[in-house]
Amino acid sequence: MLKPKPSIETIQPYQGGKPIEEVQRELGITDIIKLASNENPLGPSPLAVQAIAESATQVHLYPDGNAYYLKRDLAQHLGISPESLILGNGSNDVLQLVAEAYLAPDDEVIYAAGAFVVYNLVTKLCSATAVVVPMVNDTHDLSAMAAAITDKTKIIFIANPNNPTGTMVTADETAAFMKQVPEDMLVVFDEAYYEYVARSDYPQTLPYVLEGRNFIITRTFSKIYGLAGLRIGYGIAPPPLVETLNRVRQPFNCSLVGQAAARAALMDTDHVKESQKSNTVGKAFLYKAFDDMGLCYIQTEGNFIMLHVPQSGADITDALLKQGVIVRPMVGYGYPNAVRVTIGTQQENERFITALRAVSCQLSSVS
Numbered sequence: 404m405l406k407p408k409p410s411i412e413t414i415q416p417y418q419g420g421k422p423i424e425e426v427q428r429e430l431g432i433t434d435i436i437k438l439a440s441n442e443n444p445l446g447p448s449p450l451a452v453q454a455i456a457e458s459a460t461q462v463h464l465y466p467d468g469n470a471y472y473l474k475r476d477l478a479q480h481l482g483i484s485p486e487s488l489i490l491g492n493g494s495n496d497v498l499q500l501v502a503e504a505y506l507a508p509d510d511e512v513i514y515a516a517g518a519f520v521v522y523n524l525v526t527k528l529c530s531a532t533a534v535v536v537p538m539v540n541d542t543h544d545l546s547a548m549a550a551a552i553t554d555k556t557k558i559i560f561i562a563n564p565n566n567p568t569g570t571m572v573t574a575d576e577t578a579a580f581m582k583q584v585p586e587d588m589l590v591v592f593d594e595a596y597y598e599y600v601a602r603s604d605y606p607q608t609l610p611y612v613l614e615g616r617n618f619i620i621t622r623t624f625s626k627i628y629g630l631a632g633l634r635i636g637y638g639i640a641p642p643p644l645v646e647t648l649n650r651v652r653q654p655f656n657c658s659l660v661g662q663a664a665a666r667a668a669l670m671d672t673d674h675v676k677e678s679q680k681s682n683t684v685g686k687a688f689l690y691k692a693f694d695d696m697g698l699c700y701i702q703t704e705g706n707f708i709m710l711h712v713p714q715s716g717a718d719i720t721d722a723l724l725k726q727g728v729i730v731r732p733m734v735g736y737g738y739p740n741a742v743r744v745t746i747g748t749q750q751e752n753e754r755f756i757t758a759l760r761a762v763s764c765q766l767s768s769v770s
């Protein structure tokens with residue numbers, strides 16, 4: 404068989420959270436909860452559901468490839484011009500567009516060990532060289548990342564907050580970092596969980612875009628807006644960068660239904676507030692339960708928690724699966740004794756904790 408280019412052979416296919424249907428098929432259980440992909444447990448906004456229903460009759464038509472109305476609404480929401488926006492089939496699509504547009508084989512890409520896995524994928528896709536910088540306290544070490552810059556560095560990816568650790572870099576750290584980054588290097592701040600962050604020292608990065616730096620912010624409708632299944636993400640960047648990315652973008656990369664739903668979701672500020680509140684309450688409940696069980700976890704700024712377990716995270720995940728609870732093992736991120744759990748509804752969180760107590764007992768009595 405024809406071999407792909409060498410860098411493709413080094414790519415491990417992305418392993419997402421197991422879909423509910425797959426667990427149903429494989430284990431024959433029906434009452435399953437999925438806390439594995441950092442989706443919004445409250446579901447989509449009712450306004451988005453209505454927009455989806457209304458747009459269903461139009462799906463024989465191609466979507467607006469320029470997403471005029473969604474960009475207009477987003478621009479208004481963010482206080483920027485529509486020319487600073489690039490839309491993607493999820494924010495992953497935008498991350499890939501950035502890599503495809505800017506990376507040549509000899510270029511270096513800096514990201515953190517334990518950062519979101521897609522930076523590794525898109526770097527390899529473009530046959531560029533990954534420069535992977537260790538984290539400190541499960542957090543991006545921006546000083547070390549700045550120190551890793553060479554004259555071959557083209558892109559620096561930073562997930563803020565990071566998935567899977569849930570940690571964030573602060574405004575002061577970001578400001579100091581940006582002073583050290585040469586103007587001709589591209590910095591990507593991946594803010595997929597932006598709307599969940601409550602800390603006042605979280606950096607507001609829009610000014611870097613407005614200053615015209617080589618800077619791209621990526622955000623998504625997959626998380627707090629509850630539209631992961633519709634695949635709408637976006638990038639915010641100076642117009643010349645957007646113009647470049649548009650050359651690489653597939654002309655119809657955002658579906659007609661997705662655009663309609665995203666516009667409605669953006670307007671539903673009550674749903675966003677309710678989702679933030681539910682996440683705060685769920686986070687406190689899970690922290691308390693983990694404390695009671697004597698388990699260590701990383702304080703999170705997102706809608707998920709990375710939990711250290713005494714056993715193998717893969718074993719815990721398998722045992723939880725048999726109880727109908729889907730979480731994610733973290734071995735692929737270099738944490739063999741950890742799982743990542745999405746903060747669910749109160750009912751889901753209680754069910755997860757009950758299952759976790761049961762499997763922890765089972766596994767410790769076996770070992």
Ligand SMILES: Cc1ncc(COP(=O)(O)O)c(C=O)c1O
Binds near residue numbers: 493564593
């Ligand atoms: C940090 C981070 N960035 C980007 C994404 C991609 O999300 P999407 O492609 O659904 O917008 C995710 C998804 O889990 C993520 O955790």
